[in-house]
Amino acid sequence: MAELKRTPLFPVYKEYGGKTIDFGGWELPVQYTSILEEHEAVRTRAGLFDVSHMGEITVKGNDALANIQKWITNDASKLSVNQALYSPMCYDNGGCVDDLLVYKRDENDYLIVVNAANIEKDYDWMLKHSFGDVEISNISSQVAQLALQGPLAEKILQKLTDIHLTDIKYYWFRQNVPVAGIPALVSRTGYTGEDGFELYVDKDLAIDLWQKILEAGKEEGIVPVGLGARDTLRFEARLPLYGQEINETITPIEAGLGFFVKLDKGDFIGRDVLAKQKEEGAPRKLVGFEMIERGIPRTHYEVQVEGKRIGEVTSGTFSPTLKKNIGLAIVAAEHAQIGNEIDILIRNKKVKAVIVPTPFYKRKK
Template sequence: MELKTPLYDAHVKAGGKIVPFAGFLLPVQYETGVIKEHMAVRTQAGLFDVSHMGEVLCKGKDALANLQKILTNNFENMVDGQARYSIMCNEKGGTVDDLIVYKKGENDYFIVVNASNTEKDFKWMLDHKFGDVEFINVSADYAQLALQGPKAMEILRKLTTEENIPKKYYHAVFDAEVAGIPCIVSKTGYTGEDGVELYLDSKYAEKMWDKLLEAGKEEGLIPCGLGARDTLRMEAAMPLYGHEMNDDVDPLETGLSFAVKMDKPDFIGKAAIEAKGTPKITRVGLKVLGRGVIREEQEIFAGGKLIGHTTSGTHCPFLGYPVGMALIDPEYAQLGTKFEVEVRGRRIEVEVVALPFYKRGK
């Protein structure tokens, strides 16, 4: 039985095509279609309902020590309001999930996890906690809206004042107010564009949604669904749990070494990652040279040799051509290397290109 986000009725009213996703009923697209929604975010602005994401509080005098042990990144030198991306590994070094940790204050953290993993992640935290710490699953209390695109900040400024807007990327203002509604304003996103994610009490979700769409009319703001969210994250080469990483793939293998601090005294999975040595697989970006579109879990061949598999793939509306990400033998990972992906019984030529595929102009 799928859950509904607090914005379910708003999506139906706006003509959203509703599909089950991560245990929720969410719009995959609106009548505008995925391509127009994608292009709106790249050129103007788009609004997403991401209320399906999970939120967990971590507090107590051993909160920091718990984060240091359970997660791969280092949280010691964070300032209040700062956010940090991290991986949560299992004992084998595989990925339980990727998540974002915000420091609210001393011994007080706000963690955002992937929707489909909320229960699994929360249980993992409870099973591995120690000392004076409390993990509280507050997912049901929060709605989350993502306002993304080059005009996003312009729209936001119509509804709030500067002190409510984080000055830097990966920072948040916790006691903010937008359109008179209390919320957390976070300068983060999953599209490769400028913008914010707003966390607020579920009961105000529809009011905030309407206020943002009204404020963004002149700037071309439109509601966007899961389809555009996926094509946008693909162009920005942002990894997705269950695709570029899973319980068997460690964060170094999927190119996330920036979020893994091997110089920390210890974290769950560290010994296993060290024991593996140099990664035997690596994540690469692929540009399709032949005809066709590549998808996930397709085999990759160099000559007659199987060298890896695709993890995600799609046609990118802004770039105008199909791309994919893959986990392959590092020997073949040099930029410009060409090989073939097997798509429904035929092989399509691809070339290794730099990631991200798309980078917004500063």
């Protein structure tokens, strides 16, 4: 069996009670205390995540933007320096290579953050589809990433830095910010549906920063958070998980990410298929549902209507915030109307559910 990869923060997991699992080849904490407690802490106070397994790729040169525009569906030409955007990156068939964040650090200098399981694949894809004056580097092994999320995230982080965090708007960032004396790229982004920040630092400074943030947030009730609550939090906010809501066969249009597909920006990989789906409607649609009868839906469970398969569950769980069993499913478009009843096959037994609006959870601004 291949040895599991570890982040720079691995040595301190045990100190906080971290229980680790194999997550796509990484040994990461699924929880520290309990998933429910950690979930609730992020929704009401603040939680700190080690997300150093995520990948970082730099793209530099006179043709950096032109290359990025070819790879992604969103329009990076609209970015100002110190602004970020979210985008799918597609194959020719419209399916997703990955979903990622693009940070514009300077003219002709971009940082792309990709999913952990896709680092090599994405890097190879970018190299294969690169042209002109561009330098593409995979710097993942040099960078650690922490995510501080929750309504009290700004209050806690402000104790550790002199820059005014209120000046960093959603999907904007600042570079070389001293946080407890540690230089960090501080970005107002996250994957929980809450306000918060993602901090990128040199891998050797990660443990120091982790400890200082937890110390600074003691009064506010900050907790370290594992992958379990990261998943329930993103899921309630209907944020897609690569390999579930999007993959090589599910397009951004089918996944409800059409807003991030900018057809008017010019050509990009997968454009023809996505343009057709935008115009004619996609054959499938990602929907949210709530269980009417008892049962917890899980990934790949079959979805039926009148005994006929119409799709499958992409994510499902008990929602700690709503106290209900809910799920997301990719289904044939003709069955995707809100209010439609569907059956989820749980251990070969039909269990009733109803299609509901999403996101399941929206924070109060």
